[in-house]
Amino acid sequence: MKTLDWNTLFGERARRIQASTIRELLKLTQRPGVLSFAGGLPAPELFPKEEAAAKAAEILRQKGEVALQYGPTEGYFPLRAWVAEWLGVSPEEVLITTGSQQALDLLGKVFLDEGSPVLLEAPSYMGAIQAFRAYGPRFLTVPAGEEGPDLKALEEALNQEYPRFLYLIPSFQNPSGGLMPLEARRRLLEMAMERGLVVVEDDAYRELYFGESRLPSLFELAREAGYPGVIYLSSFSKVLAPGLRVAFVVARPEVILKFTQAKQGVDLHTPVLNQILVHELVKEGFPERLDRIRTTYKAKAQAMLEALDREMPKEVAYTRPKGGMFVWMTLPEGLSAEALFRQALEENVAFVPGGPFFANGGGENTLRLSYATMDRERIQEGIRRLGKAVKGLLATA
C-alpha cells in the first residue's frame, strides 16, 4: 500500500492557504482571566435574542416548508427587495451572501487570475487579504490612515498599474478605524472614473457612526455620477448578529449574475431560515435598533479613549474613532507589537498585532484594539493593564 503525503497531494493553491497567525494568537487569549481587545466580535448584549426566538419559531411554524427547503441562489426575494429599498437600488442589483467573507471569496473567484494586480489599503481587512490570496494575485498597496488611503500614493499607483479592482473600507476601517472625508471620496471616485477602475467598497460598519449622520458611500456618489464601477458590500453581522451569516453585495445586474453563477458552485444558497429571520428582524424597528447600537459603541469607544489618555505614555499614538469598533495604535518605530502581545498576555490583556493586516508586510509596530465586547469597567481595567505592558516594553527597549 502506498503511503500518502498530503502536502504533495494538495494543489499549488493549498500552499498559499495558511492559518492566519492571528487566529493562532487568538487561541491564547481565550484563557480565563484575560481581558481581550483582540476579537472583531460585536457586542453580544445587542443581539436581538428574545425577538429572534419568537420570530424564528413563528417562521418555522408558519412557513417551515420554505425556511427549511432549498432556496434560490440570489437570495430570499423579500430580503433582497428590502435591501434594495433601503439602499435605493433594484432587487436585481442585490445578491445575498453567506457573510461578507463569501462576497470577498466571490470577488477573488470572479475577478482574479494568477498574478492579477489588486490594490488594497495598508493596513486592510485580514479576511479580504486571506480570501484574495487564495487566487494568487499580486498585491499592490497604498498607505492608509485616519482619513483613509493616501490619495497621492493612490494616484501614483494607478498611473503605473491597472489593478483588477481597488478594495476599500472607507468608513471605520478594519483595522485602522479610519474614515475617508467626503472630499477624499469624491476625489477617489474621479480617479476611478477616469480610468474605468472597479472599486469594491466594503461598508460593513456603515451604520456605526458616532456623529450626526453617515457620509455618503462611494457607491452612492458613483450612482449620482452615473458610474457603474463600484461594487458595494455590506452585512447584517454588525447590526443584528454575525452568527446568522447574512450579508449582501450590490452591483450592476451583470455583475450580480456572474456572482450568482459563482455562488451556485460555492454553497448553492445562503440558509433560507436565516434570511427570513433577518428580514423579519429588520422590517420593523430597525432605525431604533441602529440608534441603540450607535449609542452603545460610542460610549464604549469613549471609555477606551479616556483610559488610553490616562494610561498610555506619550510615545504611543492611537486613533480617535468616529465610528466602528476599533482603535488603532502605533508604537514607536522599532518596537514590536508581537513582543508587546507576549508581555500583555502576562498582564492578562490581549489585542491583535497589526502585521497581518498589511498584505505586503510592514506594520510590525501597530496593533488593533476592539472596544466592542467589553463593558466600561473592563475596558478601563484592560487598558490599565495594557498601559503597564507598554511601559514595561518601553523601559526594556
Added chain:
Amino acid sequence: MKTLDWNTLFGERARRIQASTIRELLKLTQRPGVLSFAGGLPAPELFPKEEAAAKAAEILRQKGEVALQYGPTEGYFPLRAWVAEWLGVSPEEVLITTGSQQALDLLGKVFLDEGSPVLLEAPSYMGAIQAFRAYGPRFLTVPAGEEGPDLKALEEALNQEYPRFLYLIPSFQNPSGGLMPLEARRRLLEMAMERGLVVVEDDAYRELYFGESRLPSLFELAREAGYPGVIYLSSFSKVLAPGLRVAFVVARPEVILKFTQAKQGVDLHTPVLNQILVHELVKEGFPERLDRIRTTYKAKAQAMLEALDREMPKEVAYTRPKGGMFVWMTLPEGLSAEALFRQALEENVAFVPGGPFFANGGGENTLRLSYATMDRERIQEGIRRLGKAVKGLLATA
C-alpha cells in the same frame, strides 16, 4: 468617463463559471399546473417544522450569545462530536460545512490546479462538476450505471493517469440512482490503495436505503484496511432539511486542517444557530426519523415504478432504485431528452435532461426523475403525462 465592459473586467475563471443550463430549464418548470420530477428537493412533509420551531426558540433564548455570535471555523463542537460518534471517528476528523456544495468547492480549492486531472463517474452530480470546473481541471470520466462505475474502465483510466482525486457517489447516486455492490467497493478500494489514489466519497443519500441495511461506505472499508486516502462527505440536507445548509467532511486531521484554513477565507464559519439547531434535532429520536424518511421514499419510489411499468413503452429503459430519490431513464439511442423536455412541458410535466450530468458531454438520451416531492397520486398522474410525451416523441422519431 471610461465605459465598463464587465466581460473584459472579469478574470479568466469567470468565463468558465456559467449558469447551469438545468437551472435555466428548471425555471420553466415553476409554472402552475406543471408536475415536476425535475428538482432534487427532499420531501417537505418530512421537515421537522414543529420540533425545529420549539428548539430554535429555546436555543435563541438560552444561548443566543453563542448562536448569534461568530463561531469557530471547524464548526460547533458538540455537533462535530456528535457526527464523530455517529461515524466512529474523532471530532478532529470532522469539519462542518455550509452544505455539501461548500465541501465540493473546498475540494477544488485545495486539490485542483489549472489542468489537474480529476476522475468522475459519467454521469455524476452536476453541482460537483460545477464546483470543480471553476478551478479549471481536466475531467476524466468512467461510465457508471446501476451498479456504480465500470471497474474495468476505471482500472484502464488509472493505468494511464494519476488523477488528483476520484469523486464518487457509491450509494444511490445522483443522478443515476446507482448502488455499488460490496464486492465492487472492495475492488475499487484495492485499486486506490495500490496507487495511493485519493477517493472522495459523497454519501449524501447514505440513510435513504430501501433494503434491510446500509452497505458499508468506502470510508468505512478504507478505515478497516488502514487506508487514510478516502475523504468522506455527507449532509443533513436529505435527513433533516436542506435550507439549514449544514453538512460535513470527514478526513484525516491534516486534510481537515487544510480545509479549515480554506474555509476561513470562504465564509469564516457555518451559521452557528443552524449548527446548534441540527445538533438539537439529531441528538434524540434520529433513528426513528430516519425510519420514517426511508419508508416515505420507498413508497414514493414504488409508486413511480408502478406507473413507469404501466405507462412507458418498452423502448425506454429505467433504473429500479434501491434507495435515494431518483430514477434514471434512457431513451432509445438518437432521441433527445431535451426534445422530450419541451414535449413534456406541453403535457405539464417536467424532469431534468441528463446531458449536464456528463462532465465531458454525452448522455443526450438520458434523463433524471425525482419522486421525492410528490405524493402517490401526483406521481402517477405525472408519469402518465410523461408516458404520453414519450410516445409522442417516439412516434415522430
